[in-house]
């Protein structure tokens with residue numbers, strides 16, 4: 599596998615509008631695979647072709663599965679409500695991220711749980727994507743692999759219905775929510791030369807601290823469940839692209 603160079607947000611290429619894909623050949627398939635591998639290595643959740651310097655309208659993404667493990671030796675404490683690593687978590691993940699990065703305080707519950715994010719390899723390729731409907735809005739933290747180490751609050755639609763073509767150039771329609779919807783909107787913006795910083799709420803762009811990036815453990819809180827505080831080794835931010843802090 600080849601790990602590709604991701605262009606920084608200062609690169610003028612990222613301001614260009616990508617062109618529609620007319621067919622998928624072996625070279626493009628190889629590029630897609632390399633983009634996915636690069637995204638995983640970088641702990642992202644999405645990556646657009648333009649970010650690796652290819653002006654074609656497609657992106658890859660995968661929302662990793664959230665896994666929370668109980669750490670042995672701490673019996674009797676209640677399990678975290680967010681320990682079910684399923685789709686439901688993805689839908690609430692932006693709120694967790696927001697809380698995770700803004701409330702880096704400690705909580706008792708973080709002592710007995712470990713959180714990790716696992717890529718299943720079940721990623722999606724979205725070619726010539728377009729949003730055909732959207733509803734709701736939510737303001738939450740967002741980052742970008744082209745601007746690693748920076749976050750900002752960005753308003754996005756809560757639910758979007760996406761139309762795109764898969765790697766076989768078959769059209770599909772998919773409705774996504776929460777983090778996945780945020781990711782899709784972020785990536786489609788890339789194809790139009792728009793960066794998340796363009797949409798940032800005024801005064802919210804900030805450099806992520808080591809603590810936020812997972813240098814120490816911190817408990818994110820699901821805002822729709824105030825009791826769900828969980829320890830984490832990694833902080834995810836969206837990057838439409840995800841960045842997860844490393845130890």
Ligand SMILES: [Zn+2]
Pocket residue numbers: 741742743744784788837838839
């Ligand atoms: Zn991005």
